[in-house]
Amino acid sequence: MDGFGSDFSAGGSGGKIDTGTIMEQVKVQIAVANAQELLQRMTDKCFKKCIGKPGSSLDNSEQKCVAMCMDRYMDAWNTVSRTYNSRLQRERARM
Secondary structure, three states: OOOHHHHHHHOOOOOOOOHHHHHHHHHHHHHHHHHHHHHHHHHHHHHHHHOOOOOOOOOHHHHHHHHHHHHHHHHHHHHHHHHHHHHHHHHHHHO
8 A cells, every 4th residue: 555654553552653653753863854954055146255266275365264154153043043042942831
């Protein structure tokens, strides 16, 4: 039987779905996707900002620019992430 549910009944739990395991797998997949998106955005923005004319190698100033750009991008990302998480916690506490 080809279906989305066919994988869930193959476990040793007598056909029961282990929702905790599934939720953890989904959380891991979301975290990986978010990390990939962060890396892609950071690469795109820093490349556009720092690389004037692409070539076979980066000169010293381009290397420094990319390194500093990535550091600033990660610092900003971490600041926004911490602020967002603390706001979520405050909102949850109010409920």
